[in-house]
Amino acid sequence: MTGGTPPPQRQARAVRLGPRSVAALVLVSAVGVAGFGWPFLAPPDASLNAHAQDAPWLFAGVLVLLVAVVAATISESGLGPKAVAMLGVLAAAGAALRPIGAGTAGLEPMFFLMVLSGRVLGPGFGFVLGSITMFASALLTGGVGPWMPFQMLAMGWFTMGAGLLPGPDRLRGRAELLMLAAYGFLAAFAYGTVMNLAGWTFMNTLASNIAFDPDASIADNLARFLSYCLATSLGWDGGRAAMTVVLTLALGTPLLKALRRATRRAAFEAPVTFEKGDGVSRPT
Numbered sequence: 001m002t003g004g005t006p007p008p009q010r011q012a013r014a015v016r017l018g019p020r021s022v023a024a025l026v027l028v029s030a031v032g033v034a035g036f037g038w039p040f041l042a043p044p045d046a047s048l049n050a051h052a053q054d055a056p057w058l059f060a061g062v063l064v065l066l067v068a069v070v071a072a073t074i075s076e077s078g079l080g081p082k083a084v085a086m087l088g089v090l091a092a093a094g095a096a097l098r099p100i101g102a103g104t105a106g107l108e109p110m111f112f113l114m115v116l117s118g119r120v121l122g123p124g125f126g127f128v129l130g131s132i133t134m135f136a137s138a139l140l141t142g143g144v145g146p147w148m149p150f151q152m153l154a155m156g157w158f159t160m161g162a163g164l165l166p167g168p169d170r171l172r173g174r175a176e177l178l179m180l181a182a183y184g185f186l187a188a189f190a191y192g193t194v195m196n197l198a199g200w201t202f203m204n205t206l207a208s209n210i211a212f213d214p215d216a217s218i219a220d221n222l223a224r225f226l227s228y229c230l231a232t233s234l235g236w237d238g239g240r241a242a243m244t245v246v247l248t249l250a251l252g253t254p255l256l257k258a259l260r261r262a263t264r265r266a267a268f269e270a271p272v273t274f275e276k277g278d279g280v281s282r283p284t
Helices: 019-041 051-077 081-101 110-121 123-141 148-163 174-200 218-232 234-265
Strands: 274-277 280-283
Touching: 019 051, 019 123, 019 148, 019 174, 019 218, 051 123, 081 110, 081 123, 081 234, 110 123, 110 148, 110 174, 110 234, 123 148, 148 174, 174 218, 174 234, 218 234
Parallel strands: none
Antiparallel strands: 274 280
8 A cells, every 4th residue: 555645536527418419409309399389380370280190200200319319429428338227227217216106296206316317417318318218107107198209308308407507517515406406396397388288289179268279379379378287287297396396305415426426437438547646557
């Protein structure tokens, strides 16, 4: 044993986004925006079918683009097999958490895990993780339907947003937890609002004055949609937001440490190099 100060522990860094990863994320997000927002993007006289017919095509497009995101991320950041295995483990854990609440009053514990994972692993890895987790949970719970590709996109955005929060390498402790809790609270409502677009157009216009009306103006449909959100999902979104905040504050510190430790061991960054000092080679 030789004396001297031990080398500092290597910081866990999020998976870096290269130009190809960014391009793939922008493309899949553009497809998602078009898939969700066509009631507001299309003119009032456009004859468009409901999402039940659009969903298979959207699902196929999302899968292709997800493969592109994964391929671009692996090629640009040097993800190894340990990192890919970690993606599978986190997706399986998130899928297993979803049935615990079974969606009761919006109490869905998987959301806090997605927030913490996206924070540690970065936006690109987070988007893929969120989408794959929702896909796996749909298979696990039998929730496969025309809504599934929309859930995959919405959860991908939810997890990606956590990876875009400021200070990923510097902010730690209670300040980081409060930021993640605040993000989880707001993003839980945003997730519910976005998902409402996938079901809103199924309502019969004659049955409700808050249903989507293809002959109405964009402003009128926007007012109808906001009324629909307030009447149908506000309570569920509130339960989801509250649970995400509580679990983030209660379990965030140990889980963030565990995720960062696993990230270092999975070697997300460039290979370790060595420098000499005092006659001893140390990893940098």
